[in-house]
Amino acid sequence: RKGFLMFGLVGSALVIAQMAALSAGLPLHLALLCGLGAAACWIVHALERQDKALLFVNVVVGGFAFAGLMP
Numbered sequence: 001r002k003g004f005l006m007f008g009l010v011g012s013a014l015v016i017a018q019m020a021a022l023s024a025g026l027p028l029h030l031a032l033l034c035g036l037g038a039a040a041c042w043i044v045h046a047l048e049r050q051d052k053a054l055l056f057v058n059v060v061v062g063g064f065a066f067a068g069l070m071p
Contacts, residue, residue: 007048008041008042010041011038011042014034014035015034017034018031018034018035018038021034032065032068032069033065035061036062036065036066036069038061042054042058042061043059043062
């Protein structure tokens with residue numbers, strides 16, 4: 001069951017990194033990449049846990065991060 005915890009931990013760390021990048025004034029694309037990575041981790045976590053609400057929220061968040069990375 002350790003695999004369940006790891007995606008949540010990595011996803012949380014990436015969300016923190018995203019907020020840090022935004023607050024430090026780093027390039028927006030870096031923050032969006034962190035957000036996309038976090039959403040991917042939380043999607044895997046939600047699929048493992050069969051949590052439909054968490055899955056929905058992170059698919060939407062990942063979609064916005066992906067769209068923001070498009071040229």
